[in-house]
Structure formats: C-alpha cells, structure tokens
Amino acid sequence: MTLADAGKTNRSESSFQTKKIRFTYSEVQEMTNNFERALGEGGFGVVYHGFVNGTQQVAVKLLSQSSSQGYKHFKAEVELLMRVHHINLVSLVGYCDEGNHLALIYEYMPNGDLKHHLLGKRGGFVLSWESRLKIAVDAAIGLEYLHTGCKPPMVHRDIKTTNILLDEHFQAKLADFGLSRSFSDGSESYVSTVVAGTPGYLDPEYYQTNWLTEKSDIYSFGIVLLEIITNRPIIQQSREISHLVEWISFMITKGDLRNIMDPNLHQNYDNSSVWKAIEIAMSCVSPSSTRRPNMSRVANDLKECLISESSRIGEGRERESKSSMEFSVGIFTDVIPKAR
Template identity: 35%
Template sequence: MATNKFSFENKLGEGGYGPVYKGVLVNKQEIAVKKLSKASTQGFEEFKNEVTLTAKLQHVNLVRVLGFCIERDEQMLIYEYMPNKSLDFYLFDSARRFLLDWKKRVHIIEGITQGLLYLQEYSRLTIIHRDLKASNILLDNEMKPKISDFGMAKIFSKDEHEANTGRIVGTYGYVPPEYVKKGLYSTKSDVYSFGVLILQIISGKKNACFYGLNEDLNLLEYAYDSWKSGKGKEFMDPSLDDTVSSCKLIRCLQIGLLCVQENAADRPSILEVSSMLKSESAALTIPKIPAFSTKRNGDERTKSQLQLENCSINDTTLSQMEAR
C-alpha cells in the first residue's frame, strides 16, 4: 500500500541488492523500501547483516533502518527516506552538478568523515563498510550526507586490525589493491574508498574513465599529476566558480591522494583525515604515486593491463562491477 504495489512511478533506483521504492505510511511518514531482487547475488546473510548493524548504529551521518520484512521468499528493508537521492545523482550529471557548490561539497566531505569516524573510532565496535562509493552516500532534505548500505560491512573488535577473506566484494574503482590482490581488509580499506570519493567530489569525475592530454591517466594518476605539477585548479570540477578557495581545494586534493596510497600503512587513519580537514595550517605528508598507477618505477603498462589488474587478480573477482 505504501508503495502503491511497488509501482514504477515510485521507483527510486536499483542497486546490487535490488530495486528501491518510495513509500508513504498511513501516518504520512515517507519511507524508502529496498526489495531483494531474485537475480541479486546478495542474500539472507547480507540482509541480516544490514538489519543487525543498522539497528545498533545511531549517527546523524548514517541512514537509519526503520524496519524489515521477511515473508515467503520476499526480503525487504525499510529506510528513512532521503529526498535528495544519492551523491552520484549530482556529481556526474552535467546539469545537476551545478547544484553542488563548493560550500556544499566541503560540507558533504566533512559529513562523510564524521560518519566514518563514528564507525571506526566512536562506536562500541569497529565497523568496516567495504562498499563506500558515491551511490551509497544519500542526501537528506538539507543535503546532509548519510552513509547507506551496510550489507557488505564487517565488524571488528577494538583490538583487531586486519582480516582476510576469500570472497572479494565491493565496486570497481573504489577497492584498494591489498583487498583485490590478497583479500586483506582493514579500516584503511574504507580510507582508500573515501580518498577516491574526495577526488570525485572535488573534480566531478568518474573513476572508470581516462584523463589528461593523451587520455591515458586514470582518475588517481590524473589527480596526482595535477597536484605534482602545481595545476590542482585544473583538476577542479569546471562547474565550480572562481570564488572557490584554492588553498582548501589543493588541501582536499592532497588529502585524497594520501588516502589512496598503494600501501595501507602509508594511508592516514580516519582520525588523522578529520584533523587534516579541520586544520588548514598543519603541514601534510607528501603523497607518493597512488595505487593502480600505470607508471610505477619506470614500468609502463597498457590500459587493458590496468583494467585487468583492477578487476581480477589471483582468481579473486569483484562481485559488483559498476562504472561509477
């Protein structure tokens, strides 16, 4: 009833889990209903994981699960409704990107940082999201960002630092090298994904395309080349006007690059990222060449080799291949 029998008019979108519909309860409360698709690779474990985790997690920068439904082979999650859709709805659209001015983008970066701080530092357990990306950042009526979709998340106790998995999950372009190659994940995995997000937020560029004069640089390489050559302003989304604080922009660019370093140990913690974003005067570490670079130590590889390395290494594959 709330979704008018899951009508097409109420469909908000579709992800790896299945379609999402807008609904209105009898008390006029607006909701979002995520319905498990029969073709989805995600099953009951992911469903249970999300219900269990989001019931325990309470933070202004995390989407709340209001309820769930299991009847016959139907599995549904009921969320608070986010009227302004997801971050990718604006970032990668030629017209809608103009609605995200520099102040809003900084606000979104800071909001995601606060959500990750809660997950990694301030909740009772350490939560690793493992699928942080632009489409999983939802925006409320004030454009406040909220992290969503905890189906792939993992719980660590505070004394754990790293774990290993034989099943690689996540989204192409957001997954760190140690996870693709060895199945290793830690809090630094989410830091890597967040670094990609920062670079996308300030540039409005997708990570599945190539850039530069010869269009032979991936997003991370292009960001690094722009920063290293002192042309950081050229990396900025052209929809942003000239009043943008270039110092803050270059700082965000450098922080994003530090988050996408090849070695997890070289990446800052989310606590350090928060401190870097707050203080515009503190000195930052100089980033090295980012992960998945086609030019490392004189070794030049082709685009096809890079794409192969991103997608499948040591017989481990990404469960979601979304060109975000």
C-alpha cells in the same frame, strides 16, 4: 537451491534482535502503494518510495529474486542498523522477512545520492565547493563512527558516491551496509575475507592480500574525495592517463589546479582549501595502507578545509553587504533635502 531455501538454512525466529520494526509483505505493499514509485535500482534490487503510518516518508529496498547479494547481506544490514545509530548513517525504519519477500525500509533521503548531483542529474543544480566540503565532512564523520565509535569496530566495505545520500538539508549520510564487516574483538587489526566492493573504489592492497582493515574504507573514501574535487570518472580511457589517481598525481606535478578542479565551479573556491583537500585525498589513496591516515584525522583535516572556504565566503558576503549599504546610504543622502 532457491534463494528462499538458501536463506532457511540459517534463518530462525531469533535471527534478529527485535521484532518491533518488522513489517509483513502486505504492509510493504500498502506503504508503497503496490510499488508505485521507483526511486532507483542497485545490486540488491529496486528502491521504492513509501509512507509509514500515512505520514512518514520512507525508501523501501526490495530484494530482487536474482540478487547476487541475497539473504546473508540482507541480514547483515538489518543487524548492523538495529544496533548502530548516528546522524551521518541512514537509519533503518524496519524490514520485511517473509518467505521469498525481503525488504529494508529506511528513512527517506529526498536529495538522492551524491553521484547524481555531481553528474548534474538533479535538475542541473551544481553543488558549490562549500557544499561539497560539508558533504565530505558529514561522510567522514559517519565513517569515523563506524571505525571508532562502534564496539566492535565496523568496516563499511562499499564507500562510494552512490552510497552517500543527502537529506532535505543536504546533510550527508552513509548507506548500504550489506557488505559491512566487524572485528570480533578489539585486538584484531584485520579480517581475512573474500574481496568485495566496487571496482574503482576497491583498495588495491586489500584486493591483493584479502586482508580487510579500516584503511580499506579510507582508500575508498579518498577516491570519493577525488570525485568531489574533480567531478571526473575514476577510469577514463580517453584521458591521457586513464586512472584518476595517476592523472591527478601528474597534474599536481604541473601545479595545474584549474584543470584538476570541476570546471562547473568556475574557479569559485578558496585555492588553499582545495590544495588541502587534494592532499588529504591523495594520502587516503596511498598504495600502502600504513601510510594512509585514520578517519579521525581525515575528518578533522576536512573540517579545516571547510572553515577556510566558509571564511572566504563570509568575507565576500560581508564586502557585498558593506558595498550595498554604502550604495544605499549614498542614494539616501542624495534624496534628503539639504538644510537651508
């Protein structure tokens, strides 16, 4: 059975709530200048740069014919993003659903994904600790909205550094909602479902039980936090302890903050905010979901880390400004002729 045939079994003209943002395939070709500039590629397919109305920049995610995700995930993402709007979620500009041609059209995020920045693939630019904390706070707020602001609540199911995108001001937004699931009513605390997600970020408890809860997202977010802190691979066979969580647990017992932190930061950070962030991350990746905090707690604790780091930077700038002013005054008084 072809992808198109598989999709037709549950497609209808009333599949989606509105047709206002539906584009034809020829319009998609036109907006991408016949798929001229690829931005990246994922499990869904290739993402292309484009323009709507000749001015609004967009990212067009085109479903590949060999995609394992298919129409079901395409439809889930369209329906979610048409009813869910938040400053820390990538917004949907439109979609194309025409025969074999499926495409999702999003707002364009010019600074790409968090993973590329951590790997230094964006011009070698190193994100400061303050910038990383801001990104973590933004992502946490977006996830908190899915868990508590949506009715019914949503679980993202694929939180990872490549699904955290950055706009022109480095504001972070969650993306890729094809695996997202909602709880049908407020009384449910979990959904029994086939395990889906990305290895390394996958909640081990969910993997073992097939019980999906919001705490599964929190485990994944904890792994993301550990990547932000360490800039190290989740699994690295050459490391003395291959899994990142276990390696950090070992380093914590040694009190070895310097080797935990990304060396690219050159120790330019507030130690207390770093230890607090590590504590938050390790609580998120607790093997037992009942011991993990909720997303509101995580977001608030990360805001405290950011305040601590920002005040350190503010004090440093104040000292520099004061020193500079004293230096200028000194020069100024030296060159003024003395009164006779």
